[in-house]
Amino acid sequence: MSQLQALRALTSLHDVAALLDFEPKYLAYILYKMPDATKYHSFNIAKRGGGIRQINAPCPQLKLLQSKLSNLLQNCAEEINLIRKFRDQLAHGFKRKRTIITNAVKHRNRKYVFNVDLQDFFGTINLGRVRGFFIKDANFMLAPKVATLLAKIACHENSLPQGSPCSPVISNLVGHVVDIHLCKLASKHGCTYSRYADDITFSTNRLDFPSCIARRVASQTHKWEIGDQLQEIVTSAGFTINPQKTRMQYDGSRQDVTGLVVNKKVNIRSAYRRRVRAMAHRLFMTGNFEFIRIIPDSQGILTPTKVTGNLDQMHGMLGHIDCVDRHNEEMESKRDSGSAKAKASANVALRSKQHLYRRFLLFKDFYCAQRPVIICEGKTDNIYLLHAIKSLVDLYPRLATRLANNKINVHIRILKTLDSSIGRVLRLGHGASDLARLIEQYFDEMQNFKAPGMTQPIILLVDNDTGADEVYKAIKRVSKKNPSKTDPYFHISGNLYVVITPLKQGAKQSEIEDCFDNSIKNLNLGGKTFNPDGKADSNVYFGKHILAQYVRENAATIDFSGFKGVFDRIIAAIQDYDSKLAKVAAPAGIAAI
Secondary structure, three states, X not given: OOHHHHHHOOOOHHHHHHHXXXXXXXXXXXXXXXXXXXXXXXXXXXXXXXXXXXXXXXXXXXXXXXXXXXXXXXXXXXXXXXXXXXXXXXXXXXXXXXXXHHHHHOOOOOOEEEEEEEOOHHHHOOHXXXXXXXXXXXXXXXXXXXXXXXXXXXXXXXEOOOOOOOHHHHHHHHHHHHHHHHHHHHHXXXXXXXXXXXXXXXXXXXXXXXXXXXXXXXXXXXXXXXXXXXXXXXXXXXXXXXXHHOEEEEOOOXXXXXXXXXXXXXXXXXXXXXXXXXXHHHHXXXXXXXXXXXXXXXXXXXXXXXXEOOHHHHHHHHHHHHHHHXXXXXXXXHHOOOOHHHHHHHHHHHHHHHHHHHHHHHHHHHHOOOOOEEEOOEHHHHHHHHHHHHHOOOOOOOOEEEOOOXXXXXXXXXXXXXXXXXXXXXXXXXXXXXXXXXXXXHHHHHOOOOOOOOOOOEEEEEOEOOHHHHHHHHHHHHHOOOOOOXXXXXXXXXXXXXXXXXXXXXXXXXXXXXXXXXXXXXXXXXXXXXXXXXXXXXXXXXXXXXXXXXXXXXXXXXXXXXXXXXXXXXXXXXXXXXXXXXXXOOXXXXXXX
């Protein structure tokens, strides 16, 4: 049974609780017993265009419940579109695989771009409207009691609250009717339509913009007002247009949609790039940066105020810029797919734009690390290490400790390199050659960072095989020292170390899989045996990925004692750096380490 069918089959609170994976008593308590004053925490933030936006953040229990409802309704919406063979490209806010970029790209390179704002979008959708939608909509047609329960979960003070995880998906469901009507209006008059939450955009390359959507105010060349048909559709759907936030943008000046420039291609405003670059430079030099935020003063008057930023905020700003740049690189790559020269040019340009983001990630995750960081050659090594640490927790309190509830508190960070921004931008997770490149990148950057930092060691864990040769050549290039593979660890520079897997007696090479005993290395899974060579015949052998999956699923019964040699070396490197820090009286002296 699909989730939509399961939802439509519900008849009671117990049914709703079961589908949302909640205890019925707990659900009933949240809805009917929990005091309203404790359900939400309310606060105000300044809107980008002026004014105050009230945020009602649900308490943890209610947030979890609303998150589950949000996920369920998103699954149902996707199922409905699949059944109808409808690819919904009308609404882009708070939807899977939809972003401000997918919204903006629909309107690039147009003669006219017209923006409309729906006033109090969430607040307009009250409890009765949500309940009525779930009962009457042909795709849902829920039992009245179930519709009431869902509306109660979603609404606060008789409307969808800003801050709730399920408000966006419900607003998109309710707003879909107006999307359809406005899309038909746009198509009829040669326009493109899209909506991102309460922000509606029409664009066209027609010589004259359709007056039924927007028209010039008489005797005022550049002032526009809402067209009659647009006004009628929005009003009939139960929404209100904010007349103060309608604007027409011409191709001769900057056009933007949901904060992105769309004149030729979707892009970040140049002024925003410059501001972020300046803030990042100050962060690297001093450890702090500031930005202007519009916040209400003691009298409630909105005032531009300097506030101190943090690493997460900087990460968000640079990640946003990087996301747009990657979109443009992908578009250029598709457009120039037949030209090797064009591809190479696009990649060089992308790397150039990523330079600041790369520098920031090295600063945040390495230079300013809050606990020791272990970087492995690949994804599977991370899985082995984590489960080995948990298994040997009582022997290595510097790496992890067992809590009173028997949970394990890990004191180091095993860096995730695949499927993460740091792995993509720094190009990590694909072997020893990546670590060799990282050594040179980080060595160069740490010379430029002047902010206090390097309080924790960064340890590269490398297999003792031919791949390590490249790593050791990189170490020699940057440190001008001759590292030996017989050393348990080697201090490269600053807070950067390398640890190489120990050799077993008589062996000339080793890799992290050698830490397992023969019962693991000689596993037979489905008639196949383990072979670490990625090019081995998959009909005869299974590789590291399958072994890692087996280790994850059977960690409780696996003997991890063979990892002691690796952990002893990691501990020795950490203790060595601790002793170096102890000799340094002030942060300014750390650069000499």
